[in-house]
Amino acid sequence: xxxxxxxxxxxxxxxxxxxxxxxxxxxxxxxxxxxxxxxxxxxxxxxxxxxxxxxxxxxxxxxxxxxxxxxxxxxxxxxxxxxxxxxxxxxxxxxxxxxxxxxxxxxxxxxxxxxxxxxxxxxxxxxxxxxxxxxxxxxxxxxxxxxxxxxxxxxxxxxxxxxxxxxxxxxxxxxxxxxxxxxxxxxxxxxxxxxxxxxxxxxxxxxxxxxxxxxxxxxxxxxxxxxxxxxxxxxxxxxxxxxxxxxxxxx
Amino acid sequence: xxxxxxxxxxxxxxxxxxxxxxxxxxxxxxxxxxxxxxxxxxxxxxxxxxxxxxxxxxxxxxxxxxxxxxxxxxxxxxxxxxxxxxxxxxxxxxxxxxxxxxxxxxxxx
Numbered sequence: 001x002x003x004x005x006x007x008x009x010x011x012x013x014x015x016x017x018x019x020x021x022x023x024x025x026x027x028x029x030x031x032x033x034x035x036x037x038x039x040x041x042x043x044x045x046x047x048x049x050x051x052x053x054x055x056x057x058x059x060x061x062x063x064x065x066x067x068x069x070x071x072x073x074x075x076x077x078x079x080x081x082x083x084x085x086x087x088x089x090x091x092x093x094x095x096x097x098x099x100x101x102x103x104x105x106x107x108x109x110x111x112x113x114x115x116x117x118x119x120x121x122x123x124x125x126x127x128x129x130x131x132x133x134x135x136x137x138x139x140x141x142x143x144x145x146x147x148x149x150x151x152x153x154x155x156x157x158x159x160x161x162x163x164x165x166x167x168x169x170x171x172x173x174x175x176x177x178x179x180x181x182x183x184x185x186x187x188x189x190x191x192x193x194x195x196x197x198x199x200x201x202x203x204x205x206x207x208x209x210x211x212x213x214x215x216x217x218x219x220x221x222x223x224x225x226x227x228x229x230x231x232x233x234x235x236x237x238x239x240x241x242x243x244x245x246x247x248x249x250x251x
Numbered sequence: 252x253x254x255x256x257x258x259x260x261x262x263x264x265x266x267x268x269x270x271x272x273x274x275x276x277x278x279x280x281x282x283x284x285x286x287x288x289x290x291x292x293x294x295x296x297x298x299x300x301x302x303x304x305x306x307x308x309x310x311x312x313x314x315x316x317x318x319x320x321x322x323x324x325x326x327x328x329x330x331x332x333x334x335x336x337x338x339x340x341x342x343x344x345x346x347x348x349x350x351x352x353x354x355x356x357x358x359x360x
Binding site (some may be wrong): 038051062066073077079097098100111115130138187189195199200201214215218219221232243 | 255257259260261263268269270272275276280282285288293294298301302304305307309310311318319327328335341345348353357
């Protein structure tokens, strides 16, 4: 997966060499400039959560290098936190595999909503799919790049910047560990705030209001009925059934 | 403690599972192949529904039947959403909501 990312970067670099025209460089620079501000909330959130992950890894006996490797290879916030317990248990890779499927099953829905945006972008698509986290999805699904910006580079930079923040956060966490003085309790709320803001933006478009409400109501019902640990699959089933049942009215 | 090799293999298993959940839709409906209309319908209505889901997912551990009854979360979300509807500045809304939440849980609740 790391290799996929690196390959994409190499391809981009080669492309850059081939097309020495200034237009290309300007295009890439513009895409970066437009993409970056959208990732700032994720910067704060991923640094905080990444640091948290690094610290927890450190207390389980695995240093910064291992945290970075985990973040590079897995790139999934919730699964990395959940998996820390596995690292102090006997070796069971198959368990780890099934656990990651279960914890991340919601990502299937993300792919379904990204066909229109990610198809036709060439090889970069593979990296975009690898890096489709909750946070990246919430940005790329809600935000459309401005007309004068190259879509391909725009989406690449959002995903790549998010990936970088996550890796750097894990590194800092592993390195500083308990030395950290700043009381950061509650900083992970930045992600809740990010989703709230994106939600407000989404439901401003009239047609999105009912699906948005369906998401909140179904997820809440699933949490109340099944409890926080088992809500994910229940919520997904409820959302799917409700959206499909309301197809005629929502379309 | 796992050995280095075991740890790397565990990371690999976790990464493979995660990647699989992200790649399945793109493998089932490859580029250029016609998708059933129902899939495109879902692609249109899922983003708002899933962002709603993610808000609840972030808050799922909040204790609402005992003190502080989820008040810090509710207040901070209200401020974030309110500011965003009022001013429409993405970063201001997020920063204000987050700082308020940190202040509330560190000093008041």
